[in-house]
Amino acid sequence: DIVMTQSPDSLAVSLGARATINCKSSQSVFLSSTNKNHLAWYQVKPGQPPKLLIYGASTRVSGVPDRFSGSGSGTDFSLTISSLQAEDVSLYYCQQYYNIPRTFGQGTKVEI
Amino acid sequence: QVQLVQSGAEVRKPGASVKVSCKTSGYTFTDNFLHWVRQAPGQGLQYVGHIYPKTGDTHYAEKFQGRVTMTTDTSISTAYMDLTSLTYDDTAVFYCVRETWYYAHWGQGTQVTVSS
Numbered sequence: 001d002i003v004m005t006q007s008p009d010s011l012a013v014s015l016g017a018r019a020t021i022n023c024k025s026s027q028s029v030f031l032s033s034t035n036k037n038h039l040a041w042y043q044v045k046p047g048q049p050p051k052l053l054i055y056g057a058s059t060r061v062s063g064v065p066d067r068f069s070g071s072g073s074g075t076d077f078s079l080t081i082s083s084l085q086a087e088d089v090s091l092y093y094c095q096q097y098y099n100i101p102r103t104f105g106q107g108t109k110v111e112i
Numbered sequence: 113q114v115q116l117v118q119s120g121a122e123v124r125k126p127g128a129s130v131k132v133s134c135k136t137s138g139y140t141f142t143d144n145f146l147h148w149v150r151q152a153p154g155q156g157l158q159y160v161g162h163i164y165p166k167t168g169d170t171h172y173a174e175k176f177q178g179r180v181t182m183t184t185d186t187s188i189s190t191a192y193m194d195l196t197s198l199t200y201d202d203t204a205v206f207y208c209v210r211e212t213w214y215y216a217h218w219g220q221g222t223q224v225t226v227s228s
Contacts, residue, residue: 040214042157049207049218050157061216093157097213101173102147104157 002026002096006105013110019081021108023094028074031098038098041070041079044091044107053092054079086112114138116208116219123225129196132222134208141189142166145211148182148193151221152204162211163191198226 003026013019029038037057042050052061054070057077067082081088089112094105119133134146148160161172163182170182181194191208203226210217 038213042215044151044157049221050215052214052216055214055216095157095215097215100159100162100171102159102215104159107156 001101002029002098002103004094004096004103004105006092006094006108008108009106010109010111013081013084013112015086015112016083019084019088019110021079021092021094021110023072023077023079023105025075025077025096025098029096029098030074037073037077038096039070039072039077040095040097041068042093042095042104043088044093050093081110084110084112114210114217116210116217118206118208118219118222121223121225123227124198125228126199126226128198128226129194130198130224131192131194132206132208132224134191134193134219136189136191136208136210139210141184142186146182146184146191147209147211147215148180149207149209149215149218150204151207152201155204160193160206165191195224198224200226202226 005024007022039057041054044050053064058070069080071078091107093107115137117135122130142165145162147162150158150160163170165184179196183192205221207221208219209215
């Protein structure tokens, strides 16, 4: 199984400041047949299902604010919130969809 | 639009079984894999397994092998997850997910509580 490791486990950021979450996979999730990194980011709020934010490591889902951005390739990835808003307080997870079983990072809690 | 609507919360005693349903709409049910994901209290997201409705082929995570069975009824575009021999550690929210490589469409979740 591919192990996904996020850092930090939690971070406190001031309103309007930048927040960066890192995600490292135990093996490359770049799939040559699709020419894409098979890495997604989800936002999870209490009582709600996870919400897909980013796929292909850097493609933002339609409707997701452009303050959210993803970067990285191979085994090292990041999710950046450029200017933290109150509604961004949440848990964030990275996930590889390179193979089965799909695996997630342990989650990062973003607080103000 | 794509919708996945799951059955309601369940409470079971240790050793019992639970069956969760996931009714889908807004897409061709047999075109996509249907995954199940667990979120236990204070824990992260965990892949439980998946089923391909067109063929009925399944794959289960090692942790759940022997205890989980996933099925579908293609006539009503509904998937089911049956989990047996429940323990307190199975207290969690279970989600069904339409898989298109990544997980864009989720059910609302079903709370399963194991309590004596």
